[in-house]
Amino acid sequence: MERYHFKQIEAKWQQKWQEQGFYQVGADPSRPKYYLLEMFPYPSGDLHMGHVRNYSIGDVLARFKRMRGFNVLHPMGWDAFGLPAENAAINRGVHPADWTARNISNMRRQLQQLGLSYDWRREVTTCLPDYYRWTQWLFLQLYHHGLAYKKKAPVNWCPSCATVLANEQVVDGACERCDTPVTKRELEQWFFRITDYADRLLAGLDRLPGWPDKVKVMQENWIGKSPGLEIDFVLEGTDRTITVFTTRPDTVAGVTYLVLAPEHELLAFLGEVPNRSQVEAFQERVARLSSVDRASAELEKEGVPTGLYAVNPVTGEKVPVWVANYVVTEYGTGAVMGVPAHDQRDLEFARKYGLPVKVVIQPPATPLEPEAMTQAYTEPGLMVNSGPFAGLESEKGKEAVADFIAARGQGRRRVNYRLRDWLISRQRYWGAPIPIIYCPDCGEVPVPEADLPVFLPREVVFKPTGDSPLATCAAFMHTTCPQCGRPARRETDTMDTFVCSSWYFLRYTSPGDGREPFTRQETDYWMPVDQYIGGVEHAILHLMYARFFMKVMHDLGLVLDDEPFTNLLTQGMVLKDGGKMSKSKGNIVSPEEIIAAYGADTARLFILFAAPPERDLEWSEAGVEGCYRFLNRVWRLVSSWQGELAEVSAAETVKTKADRELRRQVHATVKKVTEDIELRFNFNTAVSAIMELVNALYQYREEVWSREPNPALVKAAVEKLLLLLAPFTPHITEELWEAMGHRESIHLATWPVADQEALAAEEVTVVVQINGKVRDRLTVPVGLREQALEEEVLRRERVAAYLAGKEIVKMVSVPDRLVNIVCR
């Protein structure tokens, strides 16, 4: 038989699969469905190894589930809006639409080379009007329900990308995309009211046992729920108050000063601030700091007194009001109470500026001395110096003080969140236009649904200025008011691309639908996604936004479920020489070159074999060659036998001990591979079990076949081998399956089931330990009872030698496993 010509084989089957279209699926209520989804890629131009890993993992599961009888939805598409396309336009004069379309067709070709079992009829491309029309429609639904709104706010601005960013896109004070430090700008922007869903996003995590804890914890921290108390401190001599937020109402009596953030709005009334010039100078100094420096925890705490005083609502004491750099406007109320004895930051600040330290919580053991403290006491304790609350246990005191303040109207209980509303407008061209019109008479008017989509015009000017290119396009800008018909102007901002990717999984269920974004009948059948697979870098952004959207759509009656992804698998990165593959390091391995050199089956096999999916994977050319060798081994094994086996039709029989052992191993492998894929995603150990089976078959051929050939048995073994390997390496198995005389595709075959009877071995090796050390091993019939086993063990020469002159204290026996003799 011929050598393993992977190139011809892969091309042949990819073409056949496409022609026959048997990865195409439709809703079928008579069969159990399985929706398998991998995060769709941004069409950057070329597939990278991370994609290959992501989609290889997904394809194994899709093919496996299909063979297990599920109706599998396995789609692919393109997250096609985004900045790189626009930068290409600015830098190289290519239109973003053309650049994107070219990249998509290239990457689609690369994906198809991998032999992935997608239903390509369902392909979704977010930058096409038939898709973004529905993104706009969904925006309008949110708008009509008060979940999309416009407000002027200090927002994150990336000077390099020339656009605003969501909080989630700012990392260490810099733009996550280009690392440029972000600046604050006061701008009118569109927001989605995700904070309304903070509690439900949090609670929903508990209903997602199929998600990694790591991701759930990250989302939990991001939402940052923090129940506490807001307290209004009256400013002495005015009718103004300063509202602070605290999680420690029990320490209010220990307040010795208040601190405002430099940007606090109260300071705008500078006329009332006695130390006006000092405060202004301080504000300017802080404002000059870059966002990166400001975000640093190392920043030295500094502040100035305002000369204002506030009254403690519990003690009636008069405390000074300061401005300091360690208080930020973004969190809470932008003002905090200073309790140096019980908060480390406050203590450091108080020591620096000589502010008093007042102990109001005493630890159970040694009493605190205010003058000597260098560490704030933050644990619970007994309340002291706290007027009516003295003597209370501080945990109870929290409630008592909160009740007291609330009852007197000096404050209120409040739950604070770290989560901010989602800023979705971008001053860029290559995104879905926000469907809003501004009319001089009617004001802000939503585009009527019948007028959707608001087309993105092709003819615009690309310049790296701060204005959206759409603002330079008169034909786009000028329109008429849908309400009064008079001249009006369109919103020129586009939507964050994360809006597009927050619902694409629903569109796959009803692609190309011109009347609805998705059909209820289809989503009811297919949703939720049973298994979602992607990189952990989306743990917060995409995965939280998509959950938010799903909940909103659920509330609007558009979908049944309110969580989109039942199970989540976060794959590790693909590394080279211990580091991330990157252009700057020059260590990129191109999937296309690997496929050209070894074939898609080898590339897939290596990437699945080299590490379990959650872990980072170290790329190794030698490892790839090993997998290539293995496939050649499979090829030679099967093709050398194929002539003798293809015509065999007799039922398998077991003639010899070797036969029985081979059959046992075949079924043990079936069991292991099935469990490794289904229960644990341990593709690496599944592959290794298949390798062992191949080794065993070689050995069988060497030692048994020439003497006592058993074609029926071997045929069954080889066919199971091919079936087990089919999800991993679809082309070679399809070719060999055909060679074995099958007319129908291996990928439409049924997954093998392990036979209990075949699994049962006759004999088993039992280990003998003496004082916990392995000293002997013996072969006994399976199921030998404890007593018989022990008798057998004690008859062993080696054991006797070890026991000579010793007394047996105890024997622990685990039938079919081991015997441990404890002696002295």
Place this chain on the structure above:
RNA sequence: GCGGGUGUGGCGGAACGGCAGACGCGCCAGACUUAGGAUCUGGUGGGCUUCCCCCGUGGGGGUUCAAAUCCCCCCACCCGCACCA
């Protein structure tokens, strides 16, 4: 600082509390060959007085007949969050 994770041969990695190192890479030896960077077979954690034994899963303690695995303390690295009030 808080939260999460990882730590096992030369390397990637296996081990329901029960034989540490499956499988693969690399290396060594042999076979077949004109040849081998093909293929097949065998070996391969370290030590040693070499077929006997000792040591060995980041380090130290503990539980147990038995610990890579469970508990406590510590170290290193990675990821996320971070003046969060």
